[in-house]
Amino acid sequence: MPPLPPGVTAQQFSNALREFGSAVGPEWVLSTDEDIRTYRDAFSPFWEEAEEPIPSAAVGPNTVEQVQQVVRIANKYRIPLWAVSTGRNLGYGGAAPLNSGTIVLDLKRMNRVLEVSEENAYALVEPGVSFFDLYRDIQERGLKLMLDLPQPGWGSVMGHALDRGVGQGPYEDRFGAHCGMEVVLPSGEVMRTGMGAVPGAKSWQHNPYGFGPFVDGMFAQSNFGVVTKMGFHLLPEPEALRLVTVTAPRRDDVVPFVNTVGYLKNAGICPASFGIRSPRNDTGYWSASLKFYGPLKVIDAQWEHAQEKFSAIAGVRFQEDALYRFPLSPDAIDGIPNKNVLGIPDLAAFGQGFVRDGRPHGYGHYFFAPIIPMTGEAMLEAQDVFEQAFKQLELPGRGPVGFTGWQRRSLISLISLPVEHDTGKAQKNREAFRGLMRIAGEHGWGVYRAPVVFMPDAMEVYSYNNHALRRFHETVKDALDPNGILAPGKCGIWPRRLREAREARA
Amino acid sequence: MKGRARYVVAVSALVAGLTGGAALANAQSHSAAPLAGDQGQQIYQKWCWPCHGPSGPGGSRKAGTEALRNSYKGKLPAVLDERTDLTPSLVRTTVRNGTYFMAPFRKTEISDGDLDTLIAYLTRRRSSP
Numbered sequence: 001m002p003p004l005p006p007g008v009t010a011q012q013f014s015n016a017l018r019e020f021g022s023a024v025g026p027e028w029v030l031s032t033d034e035d036i037r038t039y040r041d042a043f044s045p046f047w048e049e050a051e052e053p054i055p056s057a058a059v060g061p062n063t064v065e066q067v068q069q070v071v072r073i074a075n076k077y078r079i080p081l082w083a084v085s086t087g088r089n090l091g092y093g094g095a096a097p098l099n100s101g102t103i104v105l106d107l108k109r110m111n112r113v114l115e116v117s118e119e120n121a122y123a124l125v126e127p128g129v130s131f132f133d134l135y136r137d138i139q140e141r142g143l144k145l146m147l148d149l150p151q152p153g154w155g156s157v158m159g160h161a162l163d164r165g166v167g168q169g170p171y172e173d174r175f176g177a178h179c180g181m182e183v184v185l186p187s188g189e190v191m192r193t194g195m196g197a198v199p200g201a202k203s204w205q206h207n208p209y210g211f212g213p214f215v216d217g218m219f220a221q222s223n224f225g226v227v228t229k230m231g232f233h234l235l236p237e238p239e240a241l242r243l244v245t246v247t248a249p250r251r252d253d254v255v256p257f258v259n260t261v262g263y264l265k266n267a268g269i270c271p272a273s274f275g276i277r278s279p280r281n282d283t284g285y286w287s288a289s290l291k292f293y294g295p296l297k298v299i300d301a302q303w304e305h306a307q308e309k310f311s312a313i314a315g316v317r318f319q320e321d322a323l324y325r326f327p328l329s330p331d332a333i334d335g336i337p338n339k340n341v342l343g344i345p346d347l348a349a350f351g352q353g354f355v356r357d358g359r360p361h362g363y364g365h366y367f368f369a370p371i372i373p374m375t376g377e378a379m380l381e382a383q384d385v386f387e388q389a390f391k392q393l394e395l396p397g398r399g400p401v402g403f404t405g406w407q408r409r410s411l412i413s414l415i416s417l418p419v420e421h422d423t424g425k426a427q428k429n430r431e432a433f434r435g436l437m438r439i440a441g442e443h444g445w446g447v448y449r450a451p452v453v454f455m456p457d458a459m460e461v462y463s464y465n466n467h468a469l470r471r472f473h474e475t476v477k478d479a480l481d482p483n484g485i486l487a488p489g490k491c492g493i494w495p496r497r498l499r500e501a502r503e504a505r506a
Numbered sequence: 507m508k509g510r511a512r513y514v515v516a517v518s519a520l521v522a523g524l525t526g527g528a529a530l531a532n533a534q535s536h537s538a539a540p541l542a543g544d545q546g547q548q549i550y551q552k553w554c555w556p557c558h559g560p561s562g563p564g565g566s567r568k569a570g571t572e573a574l575r576n577s578y579k580g581k582l583p584a585v586l587d588e589r590t591d592l593t594p595s596l597v598r599t600t601v602r603n604g605t606y607f608m609a610p611f612r613k614t615e616i617s618d619g620d621l622d623t624l625i626a627y628l629t630r631r632r633s634s635p
Contacts, residue, residue, distance in 0.1 A: 042609035351567035
């Protein structure tokens with residue numbers, strides 16, 4: 001028997017489900033035990049433990065009008081909703097809510113690609129559109145556009161951006177690549193942002209700002225509304241892509257090495273996200289994987305310029321890993337191991353991550369991902385701090401070996417912890433995860449996103465001036481959502497009526 | 507894209523000719539290729555193939571295929587739609603419950619009707635009732 005929403009009687013819950021059914025069709029109110037199982041987080045750090053969040057039901061609207069009705073019914077019964085788009089954010093929460101008893105607002109059925117413009121290189125999509133869906137749509141129309149992707153292609157284009165996920169190409173800032181939103185507010189009212197606020201707008205996906213305050217950021221990593229449409233700028237299909245690796249031999253090379261990478265990125269010479277790794281041995285202490293997208297003559301010149309800049313480091317080495325010319329033939333696509341950098345979605349990351357050394361299975365993982373400055377000094381500090389943290393927290397290994405360059409002046413240090421179905425091991429990993437967040441916070445680092453069950457912990461680190469930022473968030477929350485029905489506690493933002501629960505957790 | 511779609515159909519026909527009805531879905535060139543074949547094949551291609559299709563020649567390993575290869579060690583085919591032993595209940599339970607790192611699929615993704623069609627496709631070559 002699924003848990004009821006807190007403070008809601010069985011009769012009220014039953015009445016609410018009936019009204020939800022009237023709004024979306026009874027077959028899209030999902031409340032059997034079999035249904036509920038599909039809304040658990042398959043990668044839950046609390047798997048099968050008492051604290052694992054279990055929803056009470058799910059509701060699957062197909063239109064924005066149905067979303068409005070669901071939100072109004074939730075207000076009537078003060079039942080919390082947790083919106084998911086494709087529900088495939090594995091490692092960061094999947095389709096499960098933060099609190100047991102919440103109803104999942106499953107937006108997967110809203111899966112329409114509403115518009116794609118080749119001329120201005122943009123798309124307007126609904127929440128249930130995955131990267132696979134948008135890619136196929138663009139290919140079927142024969143448009144010369146490229147997607148900028150995360151590794152798993154089944155994720156939502158919108159949901160990934162709203163969680164401020166990372167792409168792999170020049171449009172790596174997925175939220176930053178959006179242009180215009182439609183939002184159902186907690187009252188049930190529909191709002192359009194940017195130019196979309198002009199009735200009959202002709203430039204909704206052309207200019208993000210419109211007139212007045214820019215509010216779009218309030219709907220990413222938040223619980224202030226349900227986003228039902230989003231525009232995205234797309235990359236015109238380039239003529240070519242060159243993948244290269246640059247290696248520097250000594251630990252002390254890190255400062256000029258990272259400075260050079262940062263210069264290339266900030267000068268627009270190599271704007272795509274990149275990886276920096278350190279095997280910490282003499283085979284080449286630092287290596288950077290860089291990507292150059294554009295006309296062949298241009299990327300040839302960019303690569304030549306990059307080599308000139310790196311050559312100030314004694315012993316630096318250059319390797320050309322691949323050169324792709326677009327459009328690619330199906331034969332060529334088939335033979336490429338990492339299709340994501342070409343804008344082609346797949347799920348190959350799961351094959352690389354979980355099936356190793358002849359072992360058949362694993363249960364998944366979740367991510368600790370603090371942001372550090374894009375400087376050599378910061379990388380050395382992070383390596384040292386996390387190496388000590390790994391020892392202190394009894395984690396295997398020496399800490400992060402790789403960093404991802406994201407945004408123009410920051411790096412993400414990505415550390416994954418395995419999902420365990422043994423309670424003792426799972427608890428140890430959760431304690432380690434919280435320990436990593438605490439230690440990072442003590443050094444001035446916060447995470448860029450967090451698994452749902454750790455969101456309140458992540459926000460605890462952002463505590464400058466007695467949590468002035470969170471108090472601001474909650475002032476907004478109380479004004480927009482007085483009944484506290486949208487995703488209570490998401491990103492540490494609790495509505496007034498549930499803030500005592502946070503104090504109790506603390 | 508039209509050229510790519512033609513490629514899929516052409517290679518599919520070749521595969522079918524060589525193997526006496528082997529899976530059309532295996533002719534997909536990549537996970538996001540256009541969907542082809544009958545409805546059951548298309549559901550398989552969309553939802554299963556990205557993890558359970560053949561691992562690519564370029565080193566693109568399919569997670570489900572490699573996990574099953576490690577589990578069965580050659581006793582059963584690693585590629586799901588080459589199996590002849592799948593039962594409706596096994597497919598239904600695995601889709602709705604998941605297993606190990608395979609997450610379950612919700613009705614908003616694979617509806618009950620689509621799941622029935624998928625089961626019919628995956629059990630079409632079942633050797634015994």
